[in-house]
Amino acid sequence: TDTTVEIADGYRPHALSKGWGWTVLDLAEGGKLNAWNAGEMAAKGQVLIYLDADVLVSPPLVAQIASALSVDAPRYASGRPNVTVSDDDALTRHYTRFWLTTPFMVHGVPGFGVFAMNRAGRARWGNWPDIISDDTFARLNFSPEERLSVPATYDWPMIEGFRRLVQVRRRQDIGVAEIETRYPALMANDDDHDRTEPVLRRALRDPVAFVAFALVRLTIRLPVLRSDNRWVRGR
Template identity: 30%
Template structure:
């Protein structure tokens, strides 16, 4: 049985009734009683997220917050959290107890501020365009380095003391990963026993949804870069540009689709900024169908 000191898991959730039970089930499976504290920070929900979360995990603390804001929800949960490290998990991601323990152990190491697991993309319900896109994506330098965004990251007590409250931004993950140098981060593919460490991410099913989500990500990155500059920004999601993508080994058709979606997302991101919607949260509804 895995043993570690208790830690806290925080799940921000806005209208996640279709996926919150799945998220909680994966976290609590194989978890001994009292091994971790789980806080569901439901925010601005107009569906059954709160009710389903309380039914699915009676041992979790479920906050019913009136304002729909991911970062405000994280701040509220941090005030109620009892343990360190803190691990933040998106509600639409699957992250098992074993992975959470591995992150907690890494964050207990001296000098480690953040930790994130490897990513497993579940493409089973994606169309052929999205499968081609993610075949190319998986070969890019940032994806191979574990910097592609796993929907899960952890902070040590020292890290949270350093960053303080989360600001009102849409890119909380890029904000966190640009606060610290690479030597203070851990991207885990295996634990100290050699067992796989990962989160399961469900990407958009269609190119249209991918363009919308990617445009939000690009605007979130730009917002953090503008409002919270950091010398570590270049290392947080460094893909090496066009030349690195062409050298990645991806097939020509996959690369064509990959670049087309990236270009469309960049165009939409610029259009949203021009309309004053650059900081508007956009979510992928295709992965949140019951």
């Protein structure tokens, strides 16, 4: 147990002063999927926003997302991620610099940390499946044309430390592979990566970042630093 409920409930007076509804669910059964399914049933609005606890949104983000999703057709939206890294972790800083040049980050709407959809979009599936990469599942339920990027930003902290970076990135790879196996039709909605600058050119421009990135990717494929925890997190 923790003080999440008390902290969330502490914002009730401020929300009510703005004329907003404010409902905090204190569920006996834990678990992310149970929380999402219960939250969706309790929510009354036409826009559903899914936000990681360690993400800081800029003031305009929620309003911009709500505006973008105020349409009848199924739509998905997110803001522009500002990936933050501690000054104390040089390897993670170098890794992140190269990661920011990958196709996933350069094209489309990544949606990690915070994503949203309107009710018409959410109607495309029932309860959330018990899978690792639920954010990827949500994103790929929409075509690239249905995924909207709004200009407002949000801060998303990168996993720090070599061990945690390897473990979490390995888990994410497993999560994507799980979707490819269980929901192969969704992969048709992935972004076209052919427009990305070639790896060699990016590596020559920032060789230190490339070496850090390659080291993590190589270690992911080796039988080291493995965790039996399906939900391993870096923070």
